[in-house]
Amino acid sequence: MTSVINIFILIPLLGFVLSFLVPSKKELLLSRIAFYTAGLNLLCFCIFAFFWFSAGHPALNIKEIALYNTKGYEFMLDFYFDKITAIYILVGALLTFLITVYSRYYLHREMGYKRFFNTVLFFYLGYNLTILSGNFETLFMGWEILGISSFLLIAFYRDRYLPVRNAVKVFSIYRIGDVGILLAMWASHHLWHENITFAKLHNYDLVHEHLQSHSLVGIFISLMILVAAAAKSAQLPFSSWLPRAMEGPTPSSAIFYGSLSVHFGIFLLLRTQPFWEQQFSVRILIAVLGLSTSIIATLIARVQSSIKSQIAYASIGQIGIIFIEVAAGFDNLALFHFAGNAFLRTYQLLVSPSVVSYLIKEQFYNFVPRKESIEDSLPKKIEYSIYILSLKEFNLDTLMNRMIFSPLKNIGKKLNFINLKNVFYYFIPVYIVGMFFMYQETRLPPLISEILPIFFCFTGLLMVLKSFSERNSPILAWLLIILNHFSIALAISFNEHFDFEHIIYYLSGIILCGTIGIYSLHRLKSLEKAYFDLNRYYGHVYEYPGLALVFLIASLGLMGFPITSTFIGEDLIFSHIHEHQFLLAFFNSLAFIMGGISIVRMYARLFLGPHIKTYHETPYKSS
Numbered sequence: 001m002t003s004v005i006n007i008f009i010l011i012p013l014l015g016f017v018l019s020f021l022v023p024s025k026k027e028l029l030l031s032r033i034a035f036y037t038a039g040l041n042l043l044c045f046c047i048f049a050f051f052w053f054s055a056g057h058p059a060l061n062i063k064e065i066a067l068y069n070t071k072g073y074e075f076m077l078d079f080y081f082d083k084i085t086a087i088y089i090l091v092g093a094l095l096t097f098l099i100t101v102y103s104r105y106y107l108h109r110e111m112g113y114k115r116f117f118n119t120v121l122f123f124y125l126g127y128n129l130t131i132l133s134g135n136f137e138t139l140f141m142g143w144e145i146l147g148i149s150s151f152l153l154i155a156f157y158r159d160r161y162l163p164v165r166n167a168v169k170v171f172s173i174y175r176i177g178d179v180g181i182l183l184a185m186w187a188s189h190h191l192w193h194e195n196i197t198f199a200k201l202h203n204y205d206l207v208h209e210h211l212q213s214h215s216l217v218g219i220f221i222s223l224m225i226l227v228a229a230a231a232k233s234a235q236l237p238f239s240s241w242l243p244r245a246m247e248g249p250t251p252s253s254a255i256f257y258g259s260l261s262v263h264f265g266i267f268l269l270l271r272t273q274p275f276w277e278q279q280f281s282v283r284i285l286i287a288v289l290g291l292s293t294s295i296i297a298t299l300i301a302r303v304q305s306s307i308k309s310q311i312a313y314a315s316i317g318q319i320g321i322i323f324i325e326v327a328a329g330f331d332n333l334a335l336f337h338f339a340g341n342a343f344l345r346t347y348q349l350l351v352s353p354s355v356v357s358y359l360i361k362e363q364f365y366n367f368v369p370r371k372e373s374i375e376d377s378l379p380k381k382i383e384y385s386i387y388i389l390s391l392k393e394f395n396l397d398t399l400m401n402r403m404i405f406s407p408l409k410n411i412g413k414k415l416n417f418i419n420l421k422n423v424f425y426y427f428i429p430v431y432i433v434g435m436f437f438m439y440q441e442t443r444l445p446p447l448i449s450e451i452l453p454i455f456f457c458f459t460g461l462l463m464v465l466k467s468f469s470e471r472n473s474p475i476l477a478w479l480l481i482i483l484n485h486f487s488i489a490l491a492i493s494f495n496e497h498f499d500f501e502h503i504i505y506y507l508s509g510i511i512l513c514g515t516i517g518i519y520s521l522h523r524l525k526s527l528e529k530a531y532f533d534l535n536r537y538y539g540h541v542y543e544y545p546g547l548a549l550v551f552l553i554a555s556l557g558l559m560g561f562p563i564t565s566t567f568i569g570e571d572l573i574f575s576h577i578h579e580h581q582f583l584l585a586f587f588n589s590l591a592f593i594m595g596g597i598s599i600v601r602m603y604a605r606l607f608l609g610p611h612i613k614t615y616h617e618t619p620y621k622s623s
Contacts, residue, residue: 004048005062005079008089008132011041012125019121024114031104034117038100038124042093049086057083061134061199068568070502075568078134080198084270087335088131091342095259096124102350103251112156116249119156123149127260131267135197136185137571139271141562143181143264147174148556150261151600153252154245155608164537164608166244171600173241175593176404177231182574182589184224190579191217201274211278217579222276225268226286233265234316235293235323237403239300240396242316246308250349253308258315258345263338266319269326270334283327290323299390307352315345408594412469415462420476427483430459431490438493453491457587460487464591468598471534475521477602481558481595482514485566488573488588495576502572509564513557520551524606534602537609548607555603559596 015037022029052058064077100120107113126145133139148171155167188196191214201207211218229235234242245257256262269276269286276282294317301313318341325334375383389395434456437444444452460483467480489503524540524547525532532538541548557564570592577585 003062004044005060005081005132006064007044007048008041008128009079009125011037011044012121012128016118016121016125019114019118022114027104027108027113030114030117031100034100034121035097035104037121038093038097041124041128042090042097045089045093049090052081052086057086059199059202061197063134063197068505068565068572070572074195075137075571076135076195077138078195078197079132079138080134081132084267084331084335085131087339088267089128091339092124092127092131092260095255095342095346096120096127098346099251099255102254103249106251107249112158116153116156116252119149119152120252120255123153123256123261130264134199135195136181136188137195139268140181140185140571141567143178144561144567146261146264147171147178148561150174150245150256153256154248155604156248156252158541158608159539159610160247161537161609163247164604166247168597168601168604170241170245172405172597173231173238173400175596176238177228178596179589179593180224180226180228180231182570182592183585184221184228185571186574186577186585186589187217187221187224187579189575191221198271201272204274207275208278218275219279219282222272222279222282223285225272225276226282226289229265229268230289231265232268233262233319233323234312235265235289235320236296237396237399239293239297239313239316240393240400243304243306243309243312243393246306246312250353254346254349258311258349259342262315262319263322263342266322266326266334266338269323270331273326273331277329287324287327290320290327292320293317293323294320296394299386300393303387303390308349311345311348311352315341408465409469411462412465412467415466415469418463418466418480420473420479423476423479423483427459431486434490438490449494453494453581454584454587456487456491457584457591460484460491461587461591461594463487464595464598468594468601470598474532474534474602474606475518477534477598478514478517478521478558481599482510484591484595485510485558488591491584491588492573492576495578495581502569502576505565506569506573507566509557509560509566509569513554513564513566517551517554517558520547520554523547524551532606534605536612537605538607539609539611541607542611544607551607552603555599559599560592 015033019030019033022033024030060079060081062079062081064079066074066076068075100117103116103120107116110116123146126142126149128142130139130142130146133142151167151171154170155164157163191210192200231238242257242262246253248256297313297316297320301310301317304310304313318337322334322337322341325337375386378386434452437448437452463480463484467477467484470477470480485507489507493503524544527544527547528540553563557566560566560570573588574585577588
């Protein structure tokens, strides 16, 4: 029975590869591949579920191949199947199947027809990989696929300004959630001294024993899981990204942000529940977060003028209630609520264009405003204040910018001394001195040995922040991301067991993809015969689609996407950061996350958005 579970990964993978190879003009074939992929997966699950229930629905753990094995470390693919996985697979397969049927007509003769179905199947692959994951490493692979496919679908109308801008914004929020996952993985390495599987978390005695002796580490892991779940499920203070994601086509809004992708925070909490349910303070925090999000999202939904935004905030409110159910231990109710909310929001989004058309006609004849509402029972000053705050969406966007992105961007703007000339004059000599110290580490005082890893990791973080705020030179921004990875490799090399073989394994993907990216930037400059900066969107994907694809692949590799050995190298690096080196772990994870945001912003500004040349049609700003 366990070997059959691989089918739920292989079918979407095969469907994605086939759809990628089909020419864009073959609309019928593209839609049929997506249709049969989702349909076949749904059929296979129904057959599997029958035998699984007949066997007493046991929890299944399948340890697949170890992708990398070295002293004290093993990176393995591990799959886990239980009732949570079963519900998520059923809902995901059924909704994806329905959306493929809907989309084949909705997107007929759309320029990005093939691109849409490619991305949907890519998302479906990441979806199945995430919900079948049996450990944090496998989950993070699917988590990364979900993030990039969401970016591509929101920016589907890539000739418009707002869809591309909102895609970058949503991806940035997703990356904040990735900080939580990375730090939770790092702390778990030290708590369990292995890549813990979710199956082992169900061992109450094992979990209780470790939390008794490491209670603070347990709380830290739980809080990081909550941060990742809140960012993925648009809970406070991250709620503003979900309505922005509705700039994509209606089918993608329905399948991603109405039904499936937005519920992954709930999945993460349910999957790790055996770990944090013994920590009462964490359960209270989850419930309070869900309650406050539900109240605020409901208030905002009541004043929205756009039907998509109204549905988005209504969905956020329901997910807040599901957070409360999960915190209270009502697993079955939370799963039932998830399925109901997913089906309802998908239906609402798919019929929303027709509903809007009907209501506009209806208002001319039968519209009667509501005489009283629940807010009328409040004092007028409070009622008006709530109304204004709801219209402004409680300034959640402004809060995120002021609290997170603006301070980081301001730091980068103050690093004007970092330019191409100074990078070669100062960074390379300092790096060589650092390598010398690494080989002479046994002769260094203990204090210096403790400070040097933090110094080089912090140096890499400064380069990333400069890249994030860089507007004049794309090549400098790209080069700084590469040098950041070299700084991280040097910083971790001061810790034992991280030898030259591990450095090569980690940096091999960085060197390859970094070189391809620099070549792509030089190639674009030579084709355009003009200098370009990062102050605007250029839309070069229309005239150079092949070059845009090459640069996108290079970007994915440079940010540690699971297409090169760097993805495993990142996990290997975190496993070698000591338990007391919290600052090093934080700088490291922040550098990875901000580097990914910088790279995606670079790709979006160079290749997406309205085309710079005037002979191309100028589209509307939004859909």
